[in-house]
Amino acid sequence: MNKRKIKKAKSAMKGYAFIGLNLIGVLIFWTVPMLFSFIISISKWDYSKGIKGIRIQGFSNYVEMWRDAWFRASLINNIVFTVSYVAVLIVLSFMVAYVLNEYVVGKKFVQLGLYLPYIVNIVAISAVWLALFSNNGPILNLLRKIGMENPPVFVSDLRWALPAIVLICIWQNLGYTVILFLSGMINVPRDLYEAAAIDGANGIARIWYVTIPMLSGTTFFIVITSIINSFKVFGLINLMTHGGPGTATTMLVYNIYRTAFQFGKLEFASAQGIVLLAIIFFITWIQFRIQKRNEA
Known part of the structure; x- marks a missing residue:
């Protein structure tokens, strides 16, 4: 009995050790930086004095942030980008996946071709599209x-x-979402389609009443990850437009970078980062509530 307890204790210790390493990583690289960022966001920082130069002053940085035209423009741009990007990506990738699943022979080669942009370096993607969109481009x-x-x-x-920018991001991520939808479609039992056909359902009805409901989990995952990724767009903007012309392509992450490293306003940038984090958490929470309600 004692030997069993010792074995269980050793096994538990190994588990705690693995979890502990991950928790330490989360603590060092996520929790501490986020807490420090929040402290900075409610402070006035005299950089010449280092950490000692931080003075808590309340939420004046947040008030000033909402008065800033660049922040408001970046927030509006991000919302427009997110809605258009996610909507078109979901519909288009679903349609492509359905065509591949039902009508295309040798779909693996097509999947590979679609997936390649997803793994190509962002610098190469930016260079290619700048050439395509140039005044003398094709x-x-x-x-x-x-x-x-x-x-x-x-x-x-x-x-x-x-x-x-929306077009390029859709092109870059289309293959990834197509593969996710396709993997879900392959696992839909054919019996359901046959039963729907016997009941008189045509092709569109089978998609609406069989395919889409069976892919609700996959769709939910794609929507969440796509929305989160849409609020993290930085590389394309930094390499292709620098937020311009004017504020036309300035997104939240790029504006945070610009505020912190071009203008040296770390407190202001930290406040924007906290707001961005709150937006992502809020959207994710709403989506999980909707998903649970639909499953009930």
Whole structure:
């Protein structure tokens, strides 16, 4: 009996050791930085004095943040980007996955081709799309050939810069979401489709009443991760537009970077970071509530 207890204790200690290492990592690289960021966000910091120069002053940084035109513009841009990016990505990737699952032979090669942009370096992606969208690039030359006299230089145009970033992000992530949807569709029992066909359901009805409900978990996961990722867009903007023209493509993360490292306002940037974290937590909480209600 004692030997069993000793074995159980040793086994438990190993488990606690593995968990402890992860908890230490979370504590060092997430919890402590977040707490420090929050403290900075409610402080005035004299950088010349180091840590001793931090003076708590309340939530004035948050009040000033909402008065800042750049922050308001970045928040609006991020909301527009998130809604358009997530909606188009979900619908398009579902359609592509359905076509691959039902009609395409040799779908693995197509999946590989679609997945490649997801793993390509962001610098390479930015360079390719800058060349495609340039004034003498193939896209604008094609538009001129079909009759458009003065096509917009997309990433430099105030109206088209943000849609161009949305397009590139959809292209980059389409393959990943297609594979997720496709893996879910493959696991849908064929008996359900056959039963729906016997009941007189056509192709669209089978998709609506069989495929979509069976993929609710997959769709929920894709929506959550896509929304979170849409609030973390930085590389493309930093490499392609620098937030411009004007504030047309300035997103929250880029504005935080700009505020902290270009203007040296760490307190102001920390306040924006806390707000961004709160937005992501709030959206995720709402989605989990909706998912639980639908499952009930």
